Amino acid sequence: MEPRNRISNKALKVWRVSGIIRAAICWIITIAVLVVTILFDWSYWAIGAAGIISIVVTYISVFLFPSMKWKRWRYEVREKEIEIQSGLFIIKRTLVPMIRVQHVETNQGPLLRKYQLASVEISTAATTHEIPALELSEADELRFYISKMASVEEDDV
Structure with missing residues (x-):
């Protein structure tokens, strides 16, 4: 039988704000890759890869992990x-x-x-x-x- 008590549902907000901060850092790196790619005329696949990674990190850290974590704690x-x-x-x-x-x-x-x-x-x-x-x-x-x-x-x- 699992423990009865849950942590506060406000934990979801806290973990989502933390996730937004992590995602923002990822998006800043993506923007930096975009600027470097444009300035140095590099291949555009780097922008696509960075964008996809940023979208995935945002979804996982803001929506998926906080709710899974809260349900299990x-x-x-x-x-x-x-x-x-x-x-x-x-x-x-x-x-x-x-x-x-x-x-x-x-x-x-x-x-x-x-x-x-x-x-x-x-x-x-x-x-x-x-x-x-x-x-x-x-x-x-x-x-x-x-x-x-x-x-x-x-x-x-």
Whole structure:
């Protein structure tokens, strides 16, 4: 059974804006190829190839990947563990035992801040796991709950 909780649907907006930024960089390169091709009288196949690549990158990074990513991202925090599910083509499910949690923090970049979202990072001795794009209040509550449960687990051992 997969985890119950989804990340905020505002994550779609954030990931699409990020995709637009990536696509804009690709289009700038395409325009540069166009200018160089015209200035140096190069073959026009380079413009066509750059244009096709830019169209594909735009579609994938703005429309396809954000919606696929959002549909697959799920998480659930239980008393003894945290379950995280993510992935685009390959679904990855991770169980993080509460006893292994060393610290929990929330992060907010400029795009997340604009949409009042935050990511929760859960650190163990070996790795860091992230639950991205939660509503700010939900992220703070989750950070507090996980840190409380992790300290309770340590006291029990």
